Amino acid sequence: MKPLDPRLLRYASAVRGFLAAGAALGAVQTFFTVAFAFLVSRAVVVVVDREPQRLPGYLVALAVTILCRSLLGWALEALAARTAVKVKSQLRSRVVEKVVSRGHAWLATRNSARLATLIGPGLDALDEYFAKYLPQLILTALATPLLVVVLFTQDVLSGVIVVVTLPLIPVFMILIGWTTRSAQARQWERLARLASSFLDAVNGLSTLKVFGRERRQIRRIGALTDDYRSSTMKVLQVSFLSGFALEMAASLSVALVAVAIGVRLVSGSLELPVGLFLLLLTPEAYLPLRQVGANYHAAADGIAAADDVFEVLADEAEGADTSVSRSSTVPAPAAARNRPAHDVLQLRDLSVSFGDDHVFGPVDLDFETGVLTAVAGRSGVGKSSLLGAVLGTVEAGGTLRWRSDSAAPSHDETAWSGQVPGLLSGTIASNVALGDDIDLDQVVDALTTAGGRDLDPGIELGAGGSGLSGGQAQRVALARALYRLARRPVRLLLVDEPTSALDLVTEQELVEGLRRIAARGVAVVVVTHRPGVLAGTDRVYRLEPTAAIETRQAVTA
Amino acid sequence: MSESILRTAQPPLSRSWRGLATGALGALSGIALLATSAYLITRAAEQPPILYLSIAIVSVRLFALTRAFFRYLERLTSHDAAFRQLAVVRTRLYRRLVRIAPAGLSRTSRGDLLTSVVSDVDALQDLPLRVVQPLVISALSSLLAVAGVFIVSPSGGVVLLVSLVVAFLVTSLVANALATQTERSLAQRRGALGAAVLDTLQNLDVLVAFDAIGAQLARVRSLDDDLRRASLRRASTSGLVAGLVSLLTGVTVIGTVWAGHSAIGHGLSGPEFALVALVPLAVFEVVGSVPVAVLAWRRVAASGARVEAAVPAELAAEIVVDEHDESDVRDDERQGSPAGRPAAPLEFGHPGDLAVRLRGLGARWPGAAHPALSAVDLDLRVGERLVLQGPSGVGKSTLASILVRFLDYSGSYEVAGYEARTLDPESVRATIGLLEQQPYLFDENVRQNLLFARDTATDADLEEILERVGLGEWLRERGGLDARLGERGHWCREGRPSVSRWRGLSCTASRCSCSMSPPPASTPTWQTNCFTTCC
Incomplete structure (x- = not known):
């Protein structure tokens, strides 16, 4: 799966506006994320330094920052949801028009019920893609680099730790993805087969009863589902490793940054305000990437549905156009034509x-x-x-x-x-x-x-x-x-x-x-x-x- | 048996505790990581001998490792438990279906109904994975975090507890209310649009042939516009809950800082204060999963309700229930006898003896206002062939359903001298076969589709019987008995060979003594063949 399918931009114009607006909102949100970490660390420091008279000022600024940050987060998701609605509507009407223009003969080669499901609930899977995945993708591309720059301006060592560990996440995920791809594909196939064999046994129940074979199916369903479980767990042991790598990289780098700061604070080469600020900011640098990873599967469903739609839209095979020569001349309107009584x-x-x-x-x-x-x-x-x-x-x-x-x-x-x-x-x-x-x-x-x-x-x-x-x-x-x-x-x-x-x-x-x-x-x-x-x-x-x-x-x- | 399907979806504690425990440990590690880091940094700023910091340094590294490690274990153990439970749920559902099928299922839309039941049952996996797991873990880890904070700073602990309770309540109530409103305004519009699209696609040829396609497309467009406008109005509410969580996190931080700042110097050290002030940031990461779990619960509960409605545990009186299921399957398992061996047929005696005797037979389909059949008298002797005729809707198929004990009856129905009501429905079916109007073809090869009727048949037997119903040539074309039929006999609908020939195929599978409605579209020769073969 590509992070962002270019065909989505081509077929659904609503996406383009969203990317621009999302980027603007994301940039402002990043500013407030930095401000939040800064203000919290300052508030803690003034209390620790016994300067309570400066606390109210920081807390008021913090309250304003929190409000803005929450509002921006809401705005970004609401915008994503609106985009999802528009995109679904655009794709839906395009695909219905396309199918109708192809005609019945083309449709007969496909499963029309499946196509209708795709156009209806199938496309709804795009909701998750837009609500959870795409905004995080924008933030990964935008907020993460900005935060890394801020980290560097505060402390070079912390910046280096983050810059070194960040790329490990996608690298690990891709490596694990590669090694499990074929096993996963096999597993999906097995899952589909299992589901359809259960459906088969349920649909054919009256035939099975007629032949007195219904009871054998109970045992078979239990056994098949359990077989599926053990084989799936083998695949999951590997594919959950990508989540493991992601969590590990994020939490280990927080630990590295924290320990490195602590040691330098002891030696006096770093100040407490900077140290706390860095501690709060470091996890934020990993957050969008973690979200992208966490919502990857929900997004993949949406992309798969969109893929099916694109396939219909791009399929240029001609449908109802017949090669039979239906008339030698342009037919005149029937009423105007001189029609003999016998023909x-x-x-x-x-x-x-x-x-x-x-x-x-x-x-x-x-x-x-x-x-x-x-x-x-x-x-x-x-x-x-x-x-x-x-x-x-x-x-x-x-x-x-x-x-x-x-x-x-x-x-x-x-x-x-x-x-x-x-x-x-x-x-x-x-x-x-x-x-x-x-x-x-x-x-x-x-x-x-x-x-x-x-x-x-x-x-x-x-x-x-x-x-x-x-x-x-x-x-x-x-x-x-x-x-x-x-x-x-x-x-x-x-x-x-x-x-x-x-x-x-x-x-x-x-x-x-x-x-x-x-x-x-x-x-x-x-x-x-x-x-x-x-x-x-x-x-x-x-x-x-x-x-x-x-x-x-x-x-x- | 009356236990709800939804209830069975949750694995017992003996199976689910591993996932819950590792999940809570993972979440706590995340909270402890931030707490110890904050403590470490603030303590270090006081520039003590580095030795004093070694415990904090080790803890920070340890929690960083355990967070990822327990998270990984949690995902594995909870998925394993959920998959194990899926086998239980599926067999439980199947047993229920076996009891009542086919008469106990809705007669109009059986195909679609079953498809949706099957996908609803699969959706029940979300109950342990996406509802119980996150709720239990966030409750456990937040309570332990509150306890930890309370030990360090009682006032900070109280602030954290209060804000957590508020956050749990507010976010789940808001999430639930928003989802209710969204569903109310969108579900019907979605349904209307979906039905219109399905109508358009499935009847495209008709719509074009009757010049109605333009009007139909206009209808689809206006329904789409309607749905889009309603969805846009609802779109502003998405992200509201996430925004609320972020807002409450910030408010809690302000609260704990304010609560702690007066206590500092009076029993609360600087590093301890930093710990209390920053822990909420990590705890609220856990809270974020609560509204998501609430929404998952709504979906799961709806799926469970649909399954219950479609496959009711309590049945109408008209349906014959195969009662001896669960206990006896378990007996089978214990004794290791071959499960699913068909019941033994009843002995019919010699040609000319009475096989079936009906007196004053009547029946009613569940929920129907009028009886489908009443006062039928009939004698059928061994060796006899009987043709039932009559206009559509007069009850011919109903009679067949009664004879194989799918539908219960009033009056008397004797088979081989026994009142059918007193017999095991399975042994009645072992005696009286049925060639259904629409026999089901399984997604297996030709051999399997025939063998399940008589598993002792050899390939030569099967080929011979296919030849007799006129499918010999077709079988050779398709590559013999190993040819697969595809989903619902899918590829036999490719135009040729038509469905009617498949009905012929199923006829060969039947040892039938009673056959229903010869396929309408088949040729007379074939009908004769089939009748001779079967009877």
Whole structure:
């Protein structure tokens, strides 16, 4: 970990102002630290020298110094906290924008829940970095040299002792860090594995119970955790040495300075006021560095979170930009285009690969308006990817255009309902009318056609659409596509596995509904396995890795 | 069993005393280092023969060494004790989960709930390390420091004691009050923003396809603005406690100097005065850890409360509890018998004999207003295959949960002639298997995921059974039984092979006599295969 990541300065402008203001505050605070040590030593000396009449003056000055020092310390931390708030907000909005601009295909290669955690609580780890670590880093760079200069002006020997021991701290820490780095990395890995194996045992508990294996896990969890303890302790024995070295250097040098002063006081080559002043000032020279060391791990968490964010921001891989030639000309707005009553969406040489993993293709398919087309095929052959290619969310090769005007289907003339319902928090009505105004009658119509007559549009859903059963969520998702169909000049409806959680009666109603929609001049494409759905369609393609075989031909007028 | 999980996180004194003792010694060494240094310097200024100073010189060097040394020992011993305790906490939690899973856990958000329980349990390690340890150490070392100062100068000792008590109280109360206010104003805003971000990321394709992404982003932005403004208002309070500690340190120094200056010459020597005046500087370094510990306590207590709420010790009546857990695991340990050996299945008799008999069977999920199932009569004979059909929500899965004794029932449910209620739930499950709607795949290789169902199976058995459910080719592609599945069967979601094939895989693991909802997205051939294999 670098002490201060330059990318932080680049992506979060709030940091720059903080560094400048922090340095100014730190310099003033150092002045008061020196003043504090000076005044305390003078106050003690006047009492020891039996000059009590001078004491009140020193104590008043001391009180003012203490007040200023405390206020400055507070100001520095409050400033750090404000900076943390601003930086988090800046990084958060940048990363959300970036992810959205990359699109779904890019996001699909990542764990979206993890990313959301990173953007939320993950970035909160930066609080510690700003509150505890960065101010101390500034003070180390600023206050420590100033204090060393003050020490030298008072007593060269004490200055030399501090200058010699100070660099030992980072040197030791780096050396110990090096020797334990690989062991620590292994240990982190082990910790992650342990945590995930515990989580695994907890999540799979019902499966374990079904097979009567739950009890064996209790013993296993205890044993694994204890194994982890003994191996961790071996690593900690070494890595705690860095803290040991730090404490040792700081306290030993205080002892060295104290003894050296004492000996010279006896011989009369040094005065008591100077001696006490040096004694109080010496630990202050080590304090910022000790704090940096103590808060290193808390700061490292924040930096790790920021690193993940920077990685997202810097990842220049292109996402949704597909190589399929979606249209030969710039598509005119759908409404203005002259649209024939009957048209065919022609997919030619369409193929999809994820990296080196060939999914399917090249295949040719025709999606005709007025026709209910089914795409079947064994699980995993790429049926959903085919819909993704038509939608433009999956990178694909080949061409895709309407026969009438050689244009790719525009966004406005397409409605889609995916395999995963993808509902948002809010009412059912607001989910159905997503991206549009809510017309309650049309919402109810859409729900009815989708087989969700019994769903109250006013029901409030939680995050991720929680609160509905799988089948209900599926029907709401379908109603959402149908609502769009009713509100816009849609002539292509793509539906992915609409009935996987429905009973047979509802399924038949749904197929009837889709047929009626097709009859209105819409090309309806449904991905399905279910015999009941296949029987109700006009044309069936069976998708295979290298071909799309038309198993039933449409009879068109 | 009713002992709270939070309570178990603190190691017993027999294990934690080493960390506490070494910690207190380390803190005292730090205080003594400054005290003896101040004494040494002031005494030296009186220019006595150097011999008079040798004890002070040796003490200064000794305390410098012991401070670092005890600090190191403290960290090692306290971490060791905390890690040992983690094993206790985890097994304790797991036992509780085993008793009540899955019906006793919230049905809606099970996955997320468990993930958060697991991380909350890990957070309980902070109780010994960041709460008890610093509090005990600062209390012990400050009291001893006060006693030491009192011997030298009674008035100085009193001043120090009073200011320490004030400092302990004020800083922890202020820290606690500030944290409460911050939480009150921020927690809800954070939650709202987090939910909006998660909605945006998980449904990005939907939001784009329905032209709703602009509105959603605007919503995220406004929630972010709201949170930022509220956080900025709270930011000025951070550092307030540290400032207070610094202020109180200074005030105490002024107080002890003032208290000591009148006593000097009357029983208090100059060097002793210097010691009394400067010791507060070192003692207050210890006080600084108190408000931090208070904040850590808040977090730990919240984690503990969440665990208690998610995995309650007291249960709703509808849940079947496996009662014989703790004592009997301990018996296992004592006798050294192989733990976790599945209970013996009941004997079913010959084809045509009655295997399962239900009369007036009903059930209700915990907290539900209406029964999920009522008045079910059913006979199932050995060798019979039975298909249950019905619209979603009618209670098919509920019946399966009753049959494997996850959920309790009313009426009568006889298995092999015995009333199920009177049997050990485990032996019922040993008799009646279940292919769950969403079987869990463990982060292990293919072999381990199958073997845990029948650990006597050979590789050839496993390969043959995979072949029968149509996964033979897939297995060869993936490199055989040693292929790992990844977290929650993670890489089987890469598109191919789809989840449904994995359900097939789990089916092969089952010796099931009862199988639930054939995977919806699978092909009819596969369903037939599976059914034949299982039944």
